[in-house]
Amino acid sequence: MIENCCICGKKVETIFKLPCIYPDNIGHYTQHIGICESCGLAFTQNPFTAQQLEDRYKNNSKYEYDSDDYYNIDIDEAYAKRCIRQKNFIDSNIDGDYSTILEIGAASGYNLSLYKDKEVLGVEPSKKNCILANKNYNVNMYNGMFSEYINENNCQKYDLIFLSHTLEHIVNPYEFIKQCRSICNKYIFIEVPTIDCQLVDELFAIFSDEHVNYFSLEGLTNMMNSLNFQLISSNIIHHSNVQIQLGYSVMSTLWKKTDENINKSIFIQSSKNLFQYYINSNNNKLPKIQSLINNIDDNEKLAIWGVGNHLAKLLANTDLCKKNIVKFYDSDVHKHSSTVFNKPIASFDESDIFEKRIDSILVATYSAQKTICKILDKHKNNCKIYCLYDL
Ligand SMILES: [Zn+2]
Incomplete structure (x- = not known):
């Protein structure tokens, strides 16, 4: 059980316990969600172990979008649209100011294939994805976890570190960004699900066994600022007008590496209130679903x-x-x-x-x-x- 905030070290309060019954190899599991009241970072306090998650991503990747046996063609299109949207967001802010990109969690290389005029490398745990990236897009890949990459390669720096739907899977996001900082020349792009805009759709959609962190802009900003990254731009994308795989909103954010300390931002809505509201509105949906099951x-x-x-x-x-x-x-x-x-x-x-x-x-x-x-x-x-x- 993780009891302390990875950013400030303070003890966190458990705000929610979500019982789940998974397939028999996992079985019953109650997810504990904790939140740091001072940073606003919410996370799973009892995540599956790094080894369990690693096995899962290496052998069981859902993110093999371009493989021939992938079932749902709509998701391919949604993924392609997402990559283009992200590129537009980046180029509208820092066009021309980056020439090298490292993408961590690069899936099957499609995203990096959009950056033909840049020098790119993808880090990706799924071997199948790496093979597809080489074969389909001629994109350079490192097959392994980011921790393995950092240990083995000492270490070329990149102008832009690209993290799309990666950070919510990382057990200690603060340490992870700290490692990213060590190989970052200028910018980090981060897209994660966000709690700032709440869609009342799938029951407790944002909570899942694969996601360890649940970011609000407050939580992400406090973490990035504490590592001297300044927010350049953020953008919330709603499920209703841009297709994404699950029923939640996401935020695209772009951060600039600085050497200056950044003053703490004050947010009008605290993360804790946002989460409490989300949990309450989902609890209110349960009776309707129960009556359908009845x-x-x-x-x-x-x-x-x-x-x-x-x-x-x-x-x-x-x-x-x-x-x-x-x-x-x-x-x-x-x-x-x-x-x-x-x-x-x-x-x-x-x-x-x-x-x-x-x-x-x-x-x-x-x-x-x-x-x-x-x-x-x-x-x-x-x-x-x-x-x-x-x-
Ligand atoms: Zn904290």
């Missing part, structure tokens, strides 16, 4: 489509696990080696409907609800379909 007959042979963080929260916070669940579907083949309640996870199989192995399907995802409902539409006369969200 409509499912206890004897009905129910399949669940979508084995992710969202299901883990549903199973632990509603009566869903009391239903007669006979099957779990997920299109991500990486999950097919696991089980939930000793039942296998497999791809959707329409013969389950024709051969009456199931009576109904609960679509247990927000982000993919539309896509899945489209697939299930032709079966709706033979199989009850339950959706949790009005989309």
Whole structure:
């Protein structure tokens, strides 16, 4: 259990405990969220170990956007749009003032391929992603964790360090940025999910087993300022007008390395209030979801489509696990080696409907609800379909 803030060292208060039931290899887990009242940084106090996360990212990467077997083409497009949006944001602020880029968590290299006139290197734990980056985009990659890269390479400096949806995964973000600073000439770009703009959509969407940090602009600013990075520009992107994978807003930020101490900023809304509001509004959504689940007959042979963080929260916070669940579907083949309640996870199989192995399907995802409902539409006369969200 992490009890102290990585920025200021003060003891943090636990503001929320979120019970979850994951596939059987993880099982029951209660996520403890703590917040530093003076810095405004919120984080998981009992994260999975670095080794568990590392194994997960090396062998089980969800971020292999360009691989042939990747299921959802919409996400490819969303990812490509995101990369272009980020490049526009950077160039609108510092165009011409950087010629080298290091991207940490470079996925399959598409993003760096947009910076053809720069010298680039991607650091990426997934070997498959590195191979794709070389093959598809001729982008130079280092295959490994950033800590391995820093230890092995002593160390070329880059004008711009690029961190897109990386920092929320890092157990000690302060130490991580400190390491980035040591190889940074000028700028750091950071994009992370943000709590500053709250979307009331998927239940507790921002909290997940993969994310360790939950940033507000206050928390991120206090951390960056304490390492002498000055904010150049920030931009909040809403889910409603730019597609991202999950139902939360993100913030793009650009920071300039300085040698001067930066005075602490005062924020009108404290992080603690923002989080409390978010938690309360999600707790208020639970009764509606529970009542939808109550409509499912206890004897009905129910399949669940979508084995992710969202299901883990549903199973632990509603009566869903009391239903007669006979099957779990997920299109991500990486999950097919696991089980939930000793039942296998497999791809959707329409013969389950024709051969009456199931009576109904609960679509247990927000982000993919539309896509899945489209697939299930032709079966709706033979199989009850339950959706949790009005989309
Ligand atoms: Zn602190």
